[in-house]
Amino acid sequence: MAAIKRSAPKKIYEGDYLFMKSYVCPVCDNKLRIATVKAGTARMIGQDWDLRPIHKDIDIQKYDVVHCNKCGFAVLKRYFGVLPKPHKELILKKITEQYDPLADPVGMVLTYDEAMTRYKLALLCAAIRQVHDSELGLITLKMAWLYRAQKLALGDDVENFTKAVRIKYDGFLDYEEKYLKKAMDYLIKARQTEEPPIAGMNETAIDFLLASLCGHFGKFDDAARLVSGILQSKQSSSSQKDRARDMLDEFKSKRERV
Ligand SMILES: [Zn+2]
Incomplete structure (x- = not known):
C-alpha cells in the first residue's frame, strides 16, 4: 500500500510577518522603505515582568525604528513625524556631516546587530534633539529588551556554557542591566515632569x-x-x-x- 503522503507543515519565517512600509525622511526628504511588522499577524505569547512582549516566531522590537541611511536620522516609529527646523539643522550638523551609511540588510529581516545599530542612532538623535525623557526612556527600555533577547537566545543552561558563550551571555546581561537602569531613570523623570500618557502608557x-x-x-x-x-x-x-x-x-x- 502506498504510503499516504503528508505535506510538512509550512515553516513560518520572520520575514513572513514583515512588509516594506514607505516613509519620507523628515530631515532630508529621502524616500525610505522600512521593514515593518504586518498589523495583526504576530501572535503575542507572553510578557516579561517589565512589559516586554514576547511574540511567536518574531521579535517585533527589532522593527521599531525608522532610519534614513542617507542622512543618518533615526527615530522610534511612535515618535516619527515632522521635525521643527532647528531639530533638522541639529541632525544635519551633528549626525549627517559625520555619517557613514550602513550596509543594507539582506532582505527584510534585521539581525540583532543591525537592529541595535538603528536603536543607537535613534538614541543619539533623540539626545541631540533634547526630546522628552519619556522618549529616551522608551528607547533605552527597548534596547534593554533587545540585549535580553540575545542573552536568552544563548539558552538557559548557564552552568554548562563554554567559556566563549559565557562571556557573550555576561556581556548581554551587563548591557541589559545598564539600559534598564537608564530607562528607569528617564521614566522616573518623565513621571515627575510629563502628563500621562507617558510613552503610550496611562x-x-x-x-x-x-x-x-x-x-x-x-x-x-x-x-x-x-x-x-x-x-x-x-x-x-x-x-x-x-x-x-x-x-x-x-x-x-x-x-x-x-
Ligand atoms: Zn534622511
Whole structure:
C-alpha cells in the first residue's frame, strides 16, 4: 500500500510577518522603505515582568525604528513625524556631516546587530534633539529588551556554557542591566515632569512599570510608594489593585531580607 503522503507543515519565517512600509525622511526628504511588522499577524505569547512582549516566531522590537541611511536620522516609529527646523539643522550638523551609511540588510529581516545599530542612532538623535525623557526612556527600555533577547537566545543552561558563550551571555546581561537602569531613570523623570500618557502608557501602567524597575534595582521604598499610589488611585481597577497588593507584599518581604 502506498504510503499516504503528508505535506510538512509550512515553516513560518520572520520575514513572513514583515512588509516594506514607505516613509519620507523628515530631515532630508529621502524616500525610505522600512521593514515593518504586518498589523495583526504576530501572535503575542507572553510578557516579561517589565512589559516586554514576547511574540511567536518574531521579535517585533527589532522593527521599531525608522532610519534614513542617507542622512543618518533615526527615530522610534511612535515618535516619527515632522521635525521643527532647528531639530533638522541639529541632525544635519551633528549626525549627517559625520555619517557613514550602513550596509543594507539582506532582505527584510534585521539581525540583532543591525537592529541595535538603528536603536543607537535613534538614541543619539533623540539626545541631540533634547526630546522628552519619556522618549529616551522608551528607547533605552527597548534596547534593554533587545540585549535580553540575545542573552536568552544563548539558552538557559548557564552552568554548562563554554567559556566563549559565557562571556557573550555576561556581556548581554551587563548591557541589559545598564539600559534598564537608564530607562528607569528617564521614566522616573518623565513621571515627575510629563502628563500621562507617558510613552503610550496611562498613569497606572507607567506606575506598574516603574515599580517593577525600582524593585528590580533594590529601590524598594520607591517601588512601594508607587504601588501604594496605584492602590489609592480611583483609576485603578480591582484586579490592578489586587496585583498592586501582591507587589507591595513582595517588596516588603524583599526589603526585610536586604
Ligand atoms: Zn534622511
